[in-house]
């Protein structure tokens with residue numbers, strides 16, 4: 229007879245794992261939190277450039293649209309009040325546009341706000357396999373021994389920034405036991421594109437990047453490998469998904485015909501519109517020696533309004549902010565985030581086929597899925613609030 233059987237084993241002390249541990253901290257349940265690395269919340273500490281964009285101010289309807297497969301969490305948007313949660317945890321928030329950050333602007337304060345003192349935490353414990361007995365999931369194998377639990381929740385995150393600990397190791401293990409995944413792509417990732425590398429470090433404030441299905445407006449930043457900045461990063465996933473040709477409109481507020489008139493009538497027009505280095509770069513393509521109207525129109529279309537990013541690609545998964553794709557939601561019950569075929573197995577956060585754009589949506593996914601699982605465990609053990 230085994231002595232040490234935990235009520236719940238949480239695999240991964242990242243955003244969603246910490247949320248579950250916190251929500252169950254004041255129950256009498258015997259809970260083990262296993263973390264592969266030497267610290268907790270490593271990726272959380274990196275979020276929002278160390279400021280942590282904890283959530284957005286979106287309404288439930290807006291959240292559903294902004295999160296890929298957002299319908300899965302429909303009832304959670306209404307059920308859980310994240311602002312209230314952070315208030316209760318003494319983490320005042322401040323809002324910038326639609327994004328909420330800790331008022332201190334320190335991601336560390338987000339990590340520290342979780343109360344997990346009643347939970348057994350074991351750092352440097354990497355899960356290397358699952359244990360099944362009589363076809364029932366009952367434990368995990370780690371690099372530091374085996375642990376047994378009545379329930380197991382895998383909160384191991386996505387596959388990006390593997391040095392944070394979210395290295396995709398659990399993806400492999402889960403696949404070995406038949407858990408189905410959708411195809412994985414880097415999301416929120418910079419573009420690799422050679423044309424502008426000499427402009428590295430320069431940003432342009434108001435551009436529109438588009439393909440036949442979608443567009444993003446805002447700033448871009450040229451890098452030594454290609455293009456970064458909010459607009460390029462938002463488009464990254466769709467470049468990776470090979471959605472079709474990507475274009476940039478460098479003057480989205482100018483109508484093509486009027487732009488032609490302005491350039492035709494004013495030699496200095498473009499110089500005034502763009503930063504000097506970009507103007508010098510783009511003028512290399514301006515037709516020389518008394519250009520015809522047709523040649524100027526061609527320049528406007530090809531180099532200003534519809535600059536085609538031929539052969540553009542993205543940086544790899546390891547440089548993406550988030551992972552698009554993950555455990556197929558067809559296998560998971562939205563009521564409790566439990567796997568439909570493997571009893572007592574729960575899955576959360578970026579491991580699932582749920583992700584959003586920049587703006588706090590990915591942490592929202594982690595917090596809400598964590599809350600769903602914590603409530604499901606309470607219900608299972610008959611714990612009333």
Ligand SMILES: Cc1cc2nc3c(=O)[nH]c(=O)nc-3n(C[C@H](O)[C@H](O)[C@H](O)COP(=O)(O)OP(=O)(O)OC[C@H]3O[C@@H](n4cnc5c(N)ncnc54)[C@H](O)[C@@H]3O)c2cc1C
Nearest residue numbers: 240242243244264275276281355385393577578588590591
């Ligand atoms: C640079 C950067 C900035 C970001 N900024 C924001 C932002 O401002 N706002 C936002 O909403 N989102 C942001 N994100 C995304 C967000 O951080 C993640 O989506 C979120 O942390 C995912 O939570 P999670 O609980 O699923 O996984 P994670 O927080 O990644 O945690 C997973 C944990 O599991 C552990 N683990 C993995 N495998 C094992 C194993 N085999 N055994 C034991 N432990 C294991 C890992 O070490 C890790 O601690 C950012 C991401 C990056 C990389």
